[in-house]
Amino acid sequence: MAKPQLEKRSNKRVRTDDTVAVKVLNGAVKDAQAQLHDVSMRGVFLYLQNRVTEGSTLEMVLPLPQGIMPGQEDWIRCKCRVVRVEKKGGPEYGVAALIEEFEPLEAAKLPQA
Numbered sequence: 001m002a003k004p005q006l007e008k009r010s011n012k013r014v015r016t017d018d019t020v021a022v023k024v025l026n027g028a029v030k031d032a033q034a035q036l037h038d039v040s041m042r043g044v045f046l047y048l049q050n051r052v053t054e055g056s057t058l059e060m061v062l063p064l065p066q067g068i069m070p071g072q073e074d075w076i077r078c079k080c081r082v083v084r085v086e087k088k089g090g091p092e093y094g095v096a097a098l099i100e101e102f103e104p105l106e107a108a109k110l111p112q113a
Contacts, residue, residue: 078102
């Protein structure tokens with residue numbers, strides 16, 4: 001029987017299913033839609049239709065769900081470095097990215113639909 005894996009993450013991850021726009025700053029794909037899977041103060045895991053490479057830089061505006069920071073949901077603009085890419089069934093790729101820079105956004109600064 002296999003031993004259960006110990007949690008290595010130092011930050012709590014919160015599941016989410018938000019869709020966000022992603023800009024790939026150094027790669028063939030420039031703009032894409034992503035489906036968030038989970039978020040922590042240090043990273044995100046999301047699903048993309050296009051493959052990105054490890055080391056790529058992603059820029060996105062996303063909500064930090066309740067449970068990440070005290071209080072209500074906050075929005076941030078962040079730059080993330082891709083640290084892992086997994087092929088998922090179908091046309092999707094799972095992408096783990098480390099948040100390297102972020103700034104909180106006020107409601108007035110949020111992109112308007």
